[in-house]
Amino acid sequence: MxxxxxxxxxxxxAEAAQEIKxxxxxxxxxxxxxxxxxxxxxxxMGMTAGAIYSYYDTRDDLITALIADVYNSLVQALEEAIAxxxxxxxxxxxxxxxxxxxxxxANPQEFRLVYGDPAPDYQAPPCGPAADxxxxxxxxxxxxxxxxxxxxxxxxxxGGYTWDDYSPEFVVMVRSAFADLHPAAIALxxxxxxxxxxxxxxxxxxxxxxxxxxxxxxxxxELVDLTRLLGLxxxxxxxxx
Amino acid sequence: MxxxxxxxxxxxxAEAAQEIKxxxxxxxxxxxxxxxxxxxxxxxMGMTAGAIYSYYDTRDDLITALIADVYNSLVQALEEAIAxxxxxxxxxxxxxxxxxxxxxxANPQEFRLVYGDPAPDYQAPPCGPAADxxxxxxxxxxxxxxxxxxxxxxxxxxGGYTWDDYSPEFVVMVRSAFADLHPAAIALxxxxxxxxxxxxxxxxxxxxxxxxxxxxxxxxxELVDLTRLLGLxxxxxxxxx
DNA sequence: TGTACATCAGTGAACGCGCGTTCACTGATGTAC
DNA sequence: TGTACATCAGTGAACGCGCGTTCACTGATGTAC
Numbered sequence: 001m002x003x004x005x006x007x008x009x010x011x012x013x014a015e016a017a018q019e020i021k022x023x024x025x026x027x028x029x030x031x032x033x034x035x036x037x038x039x040x041x042x043x044x045m046g047m048t049a050g051a052i053y054s055y056y057d058t059r060d061d062l063i064t065a066l067i068a069d070v071y072n073s074l075v076q077a078l079e080e081a082i083a084x085x086x087x088x089x090x091x092x093x094x095x096x097x098x099x100x101x102x103x104x105x106a107n108p109q110e111f112r113l114v115y116g117d118p119a120p121d122y123q124a125p126p127c128g129p130a131a132d133x134x135x136x137x138x139x140x141x142x143x144x145x146x147x148x149x150x151x152x153x154x155x156x157x158x159g160g161y162t163w164d165d166y167s168p169e170f171v172v173m174v175r176s177a178f179a180d181l182h183p184a185a186i187a188l189x190x191x192x193x194x195x196x197x198x199x200x201x202x203x204x205x206x207x208x209x210x211x212x213x214x215x216x217x218x219x220x221x222e223l224v225d226l227t228r229l230l231g232l233x234x235x236x237x238x239x240x241x
Numbered sequence: 242m243x244x245x246x247x248x249x250x251x252x253x254x255a256e257a258a259q260e261i262k263x264x265x266x267x268x269x270x271x272x273x274x275x276x277x278x279x280x281x282x283x284x285x286m287g288m289t290a291g292a293i294y295s296y297y298d299t300r301d302d303l304i305t306a307l308i309a310d311v312y313n314s315l316v317q318a319l320e321e322a323i324a325x326x327x328x329x330x331x332x333x334x335x336x337x338x339x340x341x342x343x344x345x346x347a348n349p350q351e352f353r354l355v356y357g358d359p360a361p362d363y364q365a366p367p368c369g370p371a372a373d374x375x376x377x378x379x380x381x382x383x384x385x386x387x388x389x390x391x392x393x394x395x396x397x398x399x400g401g402y403t404w405d406d407y408s409p410e411f412v413v414m415v416r417s418a419f420a421d422l423h424p425a426a427i428a429l430x431x432x433x434x435x436x437x438x439x440x441x442x443x444x445x446x447x448x449x450x451x452x453x454x455x456x457x458x459x460x461x462x463e464l465v466d467l468t469r470l471l472g473l474x475x476x477x478x479x480x481x482x
Numbered sequence: 483t484g485t486a487c488a489t490c491a492g493t494g495a496a497c498g499c500g501c502g503t504t505c506a507c508t509g510a511t512g513t514a515c
Numbered sequence: 516t517g518t519a520c521a522t523c524a525g526t527g528a529a530c531g532c533g534c535g536t537t538c539a540c541t542g543a544t545g546t547a548c
Contacts, residue, residue, distance in 0.1 A: 034361035039534065051492045059535065115446060116357045120275035170452040190459055198439025205356060211411040218431055280501065292525045300502065
């Protein structure tokens with residue numbers, strides 16, 4: 001911020017780093033996660049393979065950056081879905097769920113990158129931006145549970161969960177986001193996540209179609225049942241939605 | 242069966258074909274699905290890479306055979322779990338679910354092979370033994386729903402499903418297994434499958450641990466809720482199980 | 483404004499790697515007479 | 516039982532491929548005086 005006119009060099013550098021990721025994602029979308037190769041990217045940019053090393057130290061570094069970007073795009077879609085819904089927890093949980101599936105169907109290879117095997121031989125760094133994004137996604141969903149807790153507590157308050165059921169770092173993070181959080185609320189959020197993830201990942205990996213013509217119908221029933229799990233009564237409007 | 246003494250050649254051939262698959266699975270378990278390479282297998286067998294082509298026409302053929310084997314092993318585990326449970330639908334659905342997770346945790350790479358990206362550049366054949374195994378798995382779960390249908394019908398009989406919601410071949414197959422099957426029962430089976438799959442695949446791909454110390458606890462709660470979805474009342478014994 | 487120097491994105495060639503696949507061949511195993 | 520032939524699993528060498536990564540280099544862009 002001290003530097004009023006950012007270097008032309010720096011700007012070009014940032015643009016090129018971005019273009020590398022964009023092309024990598026394009027290749028991934030076209031030919032699967034295995035198709036992310038430094039040489040192929042360089043070829044498409046009209047560059048030499050070695051030039052990539054000005055931007056990323058290693059192929060794995062690029063993939064890590066890719067995962068972070070993709071995860072952030074997913075989390076953003078989820079957060080926007082919640083923000084766009086009314087304060088009603090029923091609306092929120094259904095919006096979150098719909099956004100999860102919609103994003104996955106629109107970005108199947110990205111979904112595989114984040115929730116499947118990232119790429120052959122890729123070793124994920126233990127923590128980093130991807131872990132941050134995962135935390136954000138989890139926090140968003142926990143937020144929905146928190147807003148439904150007045151109803152959900154009746155069903156889940158006695159689940160026998162304590163903070164010891166989670167990793168300490170995770171507890172610190174999520175409790176700082178929600179002051180008077182019940183330990184069982186996190187478990188509930190995880191279960192919600194699992195339900196969304198199950199049908200969506202079966203669909204993305206081709207295990208529902210073509211046996212089932214319209215996975216959306218199954219998914220919607222699960223969404224409705226989610227609200228039951230939260231102890232919420234489902235408005236008639238949502239049932240036909 | 243006409244040939245009383247099967248060729249020694251044929252026997253050795255079958256053994257070698259089996260050994261190739263065994264070694265492939267071993268490599269997969271050790272280094273991930275990407276580590277299945279004809280050359281590496283041949284090396285371990287003390288053979289030349291070209292020799293593999295006496296047994297499999299192509300690398301993809303081997304992978305297809307692998308997937309079929311693995312899927313059969315999973316389906317067998319599931320079928321045995323159901324067979325080992327009492328006739329009580331509650332026991333059956335919980336046995337099925339537990340077997341699903343247990344198998345996945347014991348065979349994580351195999352799980353990825355079947356439900357994730359099989360291998361880089363692998364193209365699955367449209368139908369074949371893998372599809373058969375998938376049908377068997379689906380049939381087994383549908384069988385559980387059928388046995389619970391007297392209770393489940395009350396909740397799901399009016400779901401608005403018809404046979405047109407499924408592919409014709411699939412309908413023929415599953416109806417031949419269960420004479421008076423309700424279309425909604427299949428949808429219910431798929432939803433059960435989705436719930437099992439969600440938490441299990443999140444766990445296998447490392448998205449639950451270490452944030453959640455004991456995914457089994459979450460999973461068990463889902464199992465209990467599965468019985469609710471089937472309209473069954475949950476015995477007290479199962480709750481503490 | 484002009485000159486001398488530093489920076490650093492990108493080059494081009496090379497390294498070594500493992501891969502799937504093909505092919506003419508050898509030699510042991512099985513078969514037919 | 517012995518001989519002539521057919522089968523066919525496995526050899527070994529080669530093909531062409533794309534990959535990640537390194538390195539001495541060039542030449543345009545930026546900086547300091």
